[in-house]
Each structure stands twice: as structure tokens, then as C-alpha cells.
Amino acid sequence: MEGELVQQQQERLNQAVQQQLNLEQVKMRAISLFKAISRILEDFDAYARTNTTPKWQDILGQYSMVNLELFNIVDDIKKVSKPFLVYPKNVNADNATILPVMLSTKLLPEMETEDTSKRDQLLQGMQNLPIATQIDKLKARLDMIAGACEGAEKVLADTRKAYCFGTRQGPAIAPALDKGQAAKIQEQENLLRAAVNVGEGLRIPGDQRHITASLPMHLADVFTVNEGAQSFPEGSSNNAYMKNTPLSSNSMGGQNSLLQTSGSQLLGRSAASPNVATSATFDNTAASPIPYANSPRSSTNMMNTPSPQQQTSQQQQQQPTVQQQQRQKMMQLPQQQQQLLAQQQQFRQSAMQGLGQLHGQHQMQFSQQIGHQQFQGRQLTSGHVQHGIGQSQLNQGNQMTRISQFSGAANNALFSAAQTTPNTQMIPNISAGISSQSLLPRMQFGLSGNNPQRNHASQMLNDQMFSMGGGNPGGMMSIQQQQQQQQSSQGAFGGMASNAQNLQSGMMTLQNTQQNHPNFSQQRQQNQQ
Amino acid sequence: MQLKKADMECVVQGIIETQHVEALEILLQGLCGVQRERLRIHEICLKNGPNLGLVASEVRLLCDLEQTEPSWTVRHIGGAMRGAGAEQISVLVRTMVESKVSKNVLRMFYTLGYKLDHELLRVGFSFQFNRGAQITVTVSSVNKMLKLHATDEAVPVTPGIQMVEVTAPASAENYTEVAAAVSSFCEYLAPLLHLSKPGVSTGVVPTAAAAAASLMSDGGGTTL
Numbered sequence: 048m049e050g051e052l053v054q055q056q057q058e059r060l061n062q063a064v065q066q067q068l069n070l071e072q073v074k075m076r077a078i079s080l081f082k083a084i085s086r087i088l089e090d091f092d093a094y095a096r097t098n099t100t101p102k103w104q105d106i107l108g109q110y111s112m113v114n115l116e117l118f119n120i121v122d123d124i125k126k127v128s129k130p131f132l133v134y135p136k137n138v139n140a141d142n143a144t145i146l147p148v149m150l151s152t153k154l155l156p157e158m159e160t161e162d163t164s165k166r167d168q169l170l171q172g173m174q175n176l177p178i179a180t181q182i183d184k185l186k187a188r189l190d191m192i193a194g195a196c197e198g199a200e201k202v203l204a205d206t207r208k209a210y211c212f213g214t215r216q217g218p219a220i221a222p223a224l225d226k227g228q229a230a231k232i233q234e235q236e237n238l239l240r241a242a243v244n245v246g247e248g249l250r251i252p253g254d255q256r257h258i259t260a261s262l263p264m265h266l267a268d269v270f271t272v273n274e275g276a277q278s279f280p281e282g283s284s285n286n287a288y289m290k291n292t293p294l295s296s297n298s299m300g301g302q303n304s305l306l307q308t309s310g311s312q313l314l315g316r317s318a319a320s321p322n323v324a325t326s327a328t329f330d331n332t333a334a335s336p337i338p339y340a341n342s343p344r345s346s347t348n349m350m351n352t353p354s355p356q357q358q359t360s361q362q363q364q365q366q367p368t369v370q371q372q373q374r375q376k377m378m379q380l381p382q383q384q385q386q387l388l389a390q391q392q393q394f395r396q397s398a399m400q401g402l403g404q405l406h407g408q409h410q411m412q413f414s415q416q417i418g419h420q421q422f423q424g425r426q427l428t429s430g431h432v433q434h435g436i437g438q439s440q441l442n443q444g445n446q447m448t449r450i451s452q453f454s455g456a457a458n459n460a461l462f463s464a465a466q467t468t469p470n471t472q473m474i475p476n477i478s479a480g481i482s483s484q485s486l487l488p489r490m491q492f493g494l495s496g497n498n499p500q501r502n503h504a505s506q507m508l509n510d511q512m513f514s515m516g517g518g519n520p521g522g523m524m525s526i527q528q529q530q531q532q533q534q535s536s537q538g539a540f541g542g543m544a545s546n547a548q549n550l551q552s553g554m555m556t557l558q559n560t561q562q563n564h565p566n567f568s569q570q571r572q573q574n575q576q
Numbered sequence: 577m578q579l580k581k582a583d584m585e586c587v588v589q590g591i592i593e594t595q596h597v598e599a600l601e602i603l604l605q606g607l608c609g610v611q612r613e614r615l616r617i618h619e620i621c622l623k624n625g626p627n628l629g630l631v632a633s634e635v636r637l638l639c640d641l642e643q644t645e646p647s648w649t650v651r652h653i654g655g656a657m658r659g660a661g662a663e664q665i666s667v668l669v670r671t672m673v674e675s676k677v678s679k680n681v682l683r684m685f686y687t688l689g690y691k692l693d694h695e696l697l698r699v700g701f702s703f704q705f706n707r708g709a710q711i712t713v714t715v716s717s718v719n720k721m722l723k724l725h726a727t728d729e730a731v732p733v734t735p736g737i738q739m740v741e742v743t744a745p746a747s748a749e750n751y752t753e754v755a756a757a758v759s760s761f762c763e764y765l766a767p768l769l770h771l772s773k774p775g776v777s778t779g780v781v782p783t784a785a786a787a788a789a790s791l792m793s794d795g796g797g798t799t800l
Contacts, residue, residue, distance in 0.1 A: 209786040229779065235734040236591050236777050242718055242733045243589070244774050246621055246694035249720045249733070256692075256724045263727045265618065265639050265646035269682045 073123050080116040087113065582745035585672040586709075586755045588762060590740045590771035590778055597715060597738055599788035600768050601701065604713055607764055608705040615716055616641045617698045618727050620682065622690040635690065637681055641727070650677045656773075657751075666759045668773040669751050696720055697730040700738065708757025709744040716741075740769060 087109050094101050135146050148155075154162060173181045241247035262270060592600055601612060618639040623632060638649040654671030656662070662669065700716025717738045719730035742762060746754035762771045767787035770778040781787075 209790070210783060232593075232737070232780055233777065235737045236779065239591060239718060239734045239737055239739055240589065240775065240777060242696065242720070243739055246696075249694035249696055251694075251722075251724055262725055263618075263641075265641060265648075265679070266682070266725050269679065 069123065073120060076116060076120045076123070080113065080120060083109065083113045083116060582747050583671055583673055584669055584746045584748065584751055585743050586667040586669050586746050586751060586758050587741065587743045587774060588667045588758065588771040589742075589774045590765075590769045591737050591780065592715070592740055592769045593780060593784065594717070594736050594738055596768060596784050596788040597700075599791040600715060600740070600765075602791045603765065603768060604703050604715075607761070608703045608707075608713070610703055610705050612701040612703055614642050615698060615700045615702050615714060617716075618695065619698065620695045621693045622685050623693040625689040625691050627689045634693070635685065637677075637685070646679070648677045648679055648681050650675055650681055665752070665755045666762075666773075667755045669746065669755060672745075692724075695725070696733075697727050698739075699730075707761055709746070709754040711742060711744045711758060711761060714741045714743070715739075740765075740771065742771060 087106075090101070090106075090109070133150060135142075135150070138146065153159075169185070170181060173184055176184075238248065242249055605612065618641055620637040620639070622635045622637065624634075634653070636651045636653065638651060640647045640649070651672065651674045654673070656668050656670035657665075697719040698714075698716040699719060700714065702712055702714040702716075704710070704712045715738060717735075718733045720733050721727060721730045723729060742758055744754050744758050765771065767781070767783050768791075769781055769784065772778045
């Protein structure tokens, strides 16, 4: 009985100690720790096998958990380890040497020296003082360090909050923006992105696209009146250019709108020109009946018509219907021809009368040209006329014959242009033609030196246009060439075909045509430049 | 030997509140290591008219107003890369052709038949540096003009928000590397803003205020 009791006592720990030990809890903790560590090992296995990179946050989280659990266990056991003594049971050859070291409480020599050195460092200057003071000083130091640590912890916590890092354990929870504010920002963002990428909200309606008087510097010279416009005589026309810029902006870009609107203005002006006769002449001109290309009509009529009025009267004998048609077309045909004519006339008139009559003379000269052309017995093969017509609308019987009758290349071009139905394709032509400043001087050159008795600019023009042997059809040639680009009607001057090719060169060929006046083939080649 | 032409670009866009722009500048200054360049660009967008064919095309003219002598650039932006590969990439890769031009470019395009579609004025700054690719970061406020071409009277489209663009030229051969370089750079900007493909909206970043505060402050350490 006693033996059993002793045995029982031997085998059962003191109840108090047992309670203190709380063995169950420790066992549970040990088991969970074991599980955590094995989980981590498994994870690493998986990482190694799949070759993925583990996320720092996860690993740290797991480690911290393991750490915590271990710490708790050790803490628990330490509390109750005092009454216990390690009694090595299985002493064998393996651990016989190491056991005393492990069981000893004395520090290892290295650790001991380290310890003493640290102690000396700590108690430096305090060795002599009584122990109590030493203790106080050490306490003060500890307090300071504790305070510093607290401060550091606080800063860390504040920063963590500011950055919303949150605690280690959980993911950062971003503070939600106030809903209204978020919606507002979203709306603004959409506006901005749309504006930058697509241009939403930046388009000015057409009627508001007026160019302000003060353009920024980098755009100032982009929108100056182009060279062609400068050729126009009236200052007001230039202003009109600018004013009319916004009008056609819907249809075309700035420059084109300028040209179109100016052209329309010119059109208007020419209609209202003081030379009333012009309209009449225009009608008459178009109606000159030249049924055959080899019309035997001499050119004398043309040559000897000094004044527009005279020419008008001549032409009034022509078929009125055709003239009307032509005039309509002339009117409809925009601005290009008007402008071209204006340009050329400009040059002629530069030395002449006021420019105000320029527009009026447009038509007048045009009509004169046409009449003259009709009278001249130049030979044109119909093939010429048809050559490269392309977009041209000349492929209409009567018009073809009429065109073929023209002797002067310039005449042809003008006349055909007048005859065709309104050809919007002329517009870019004109624009290009007008904007080439370099051509103008050439025009002048070509225009000079005509019949001196013809003071009237229009007369000069006519002469140049119509006289094969005489004056230079240069100016008109250019116009025709430009027109020919689209219509490619060809005159006897030959340059027609080539004129059709190069709008600009139409102007350039003025000199050439002038020089090689009688030689059509040469002109043609030169025109092709 | 054929020169490698950079006819594509990788681009991402983001927004940032105007109040944080200064902080972003500090961050970029630190990341890029170059000085910022002021930016004042008048961008004119032209669209072709009906006479130029059926396919709509758009051309942008950029006039740099910051220089004493305004310099013009023409830029054509093409379609973006599509497909599964493009979806994987976090930046937008698109064809882009750019060239310096003379100041007659606007007139030339008008003559060709292009018409003005819209225009805007960008005012801000930009950083250009090399970090795996030649990257350009532009932070600017986008302004619109109420009157045609009145750049002096431009008002911001969104006063409180500015646009951030990160672009890098690329070619068909190296766009993946360039895209990777751009996206890795963008990660550095994460505390302040999110960057995404143009057209994808991102919203503002919630940490922006805190990040901006810390960038603007002097560090704020307490002495022990």
C-alpha cells in the first residue's frame, strides 16, 4: 500500500505544479506549433516544385505566427521550470561529453567575456559609486531608452496609418473616398480623357469659328492673306478674305475657305462691275459661232479690237444662247477663273488704270477671249481637246467643237472652263494657282510687250491671248493651263496638254510661250515643265 | 543596313489632382534624375475632308510655344495593337509617326483639304530620360480655347485634374521590352496615381494625399 502510494506519488506530479504547468494547454500549443511549421515546410516544397515566387507578406505572416506560438510555449514552461531539474536519463557515449555543457548554467567562456565587457561598458564611471547610485543611474538610462522606443513606435504607427499599411496581419484597407467626391472626380476624369484622346468638348461650332483679330504669334503668318489674294487689286478684297474666313470653314480648311469666299466676292463684284458692257460681252462672246475648227475667219477682227466695247459689239452677233449658258457657267464656276483672271489682269493693269475695274474686266476679257478664239482659225484636233479631259465636263458635243475652234491655248482654257458645268474641282486648282506667288512675276513678264497701242489692260490681255504671232497669251495661258489641269482642253498653242499636267507650271510657262510663240510644239514642251 | 525606325509608341495615361502635381514633380525628379522641361504645346487636330477619300484620317500638329521660335511637329497616331497579346500588356502599343515640319504645315494641310477638328493647349512640364527605354513623362493641364486659335485665352477643361502621360517610342521588334520598361517605371508612381491605357479610366488613388504629403514634407524625424 505504501509502496503504491509512493509510487503514485512518484508518478504523479504535485497537483499545484500540475495546475501551474497546465500541461494540456502546453500540449495543444506544441501541437499547433508543430502543425504551423510543417505547413510552412509544405509551402516551401510547393514553391520549389512549381517554381513560383512566394509573396513576402504571406511568408512573414506565417513566420510571425510560428514565432508567437513558440514564444508562448516557452513562456509557459519557464514559469514552472523552476522546481524542476533536468535529470539526464539516457546517458550514453554520444551525449556524455556534451551533457555537462548543456546542463551547466555557467556561460561559455566567450559568452562570459562578452558579458563582462558589456557590463564594464555599462557601468563605466559608476564603479566607484555606491551600488544604489549605480542602480539609479541605470534605471534612468533604461527610462530614457524606453521613452525613445516609445516615440519611435508612435511614429511608425502614425506613418503606418497614413499610408494605410495596416497591421502586419491584415491587408491594408484604403479609406473610401466620399461617394459624391468620387463621382465628381470620375466625371472630371472622363471629361479630361475624352478631351485629350478624342477631342470631345473642344470643337467650336462652325459659326463661331471666327479668326480673332489678334492671332497668336505662331499662327500669325499662317493665316495672312495668301499671295494670290494679294494680287487682287482692292484692299477691300483682302479684308473680305479675312472676314470671310469663317464662312466656309465647315466645308474646308482655312485657306480654302478664304479662297472660296473671296472668289464668291469677286464673282459678285464682277457682276456688279461698272462695265456693264461686260455682261453683254460675255454673252456675246460665248455665242460666237465657229462651227469648225478650221474656221476661215481671220484673226483680224480680234486683233483690231482695241476696246472692250468694240469687242463687245462684235461678239454680240454671236449666238446668245450659248453665251448665256457660258455666262451661267462662268458665274457658277467659281472663283477660280475669276481669280485667275483677276490675277492676270492685275498684272496688266498694274501700270494701267485703277484696279477697281478689274473685276469687270474679268468677264470682259474672258468674253473677248472667247470671241477671239472663236474667230481665230487655229486648228485643233478634237483629239487635243479630249486629251486628258478626265474630270472635265467637256465631253459634250457642242462644247467640244467650240473648244476645238480655239486657237489660243489661253482662250481654250478659259472658254472651256466657262463652258463646262460648274466644276467644283476647279476650286483647288485656283487655290493652288493663286497661292503661288512665284508665278506672278512670270505672268507679268509674259504679258509685257504687246501691242503698245492697246492701253486698256483688257486689250492687252486679249491681244496676248488671241494673237498667235503677236502678243503673248501668257497670262491667259496660265489660267488656261490651270484650268486645263482639270479639263485638259488643248489649244493650238500646244501647251494645253502639258498645261493640264501642272497647274503651277501653267504660270511658269508664260515666259516660254511668249518666247516660242509661233511654235506650238515647243510651247507644249515648255509648258510641260 | 536598315535603320531601326521607331514607328510605334507605348503609352499610358493617368490623372492626378492639381493639388498633388507638385509632389509628383518631386517624385519624378527623384526617379528620373533629369531636370524638368517646361511644356506649352498648341495641339491642332485636323481631319481630312471628303475630297481626300473615304477613310477618315486625322493628323495632329503640335506647335511648341515654349521656345523663342515656335517649332512645329506633325504627328499621326494610328491604330492600337489588338489581340490577346495586346490585352496582356499593361500599356497601349500603337503606331505613331512623328516628324518636325516647317511653319507652313498648317497652310499645307488646309490646302490639301484637311479641316480643323479641334485644338487644345497643354501647359505643364515633362521629363525625358532613359530607363530601359527612352521614356517621356508629361504632366500637363489641358486647356481649351473658346475662340478659334486664341491660345492666350485658354481655360482648363478640368481645372482640378491634370493629365499624366508616359510614352516611349518603340518599334515592332522591341515593343515588348519597351512596354515592360514603361510599366515597371509606372509602378514607382503607384502611391500617387494609377496609369492605364488611354480610354480606360482609373480614378484617383486613395494614398495620393498621404504620399503627396510625405513627398512635400521635409522628412519630419523627431530627435531622441
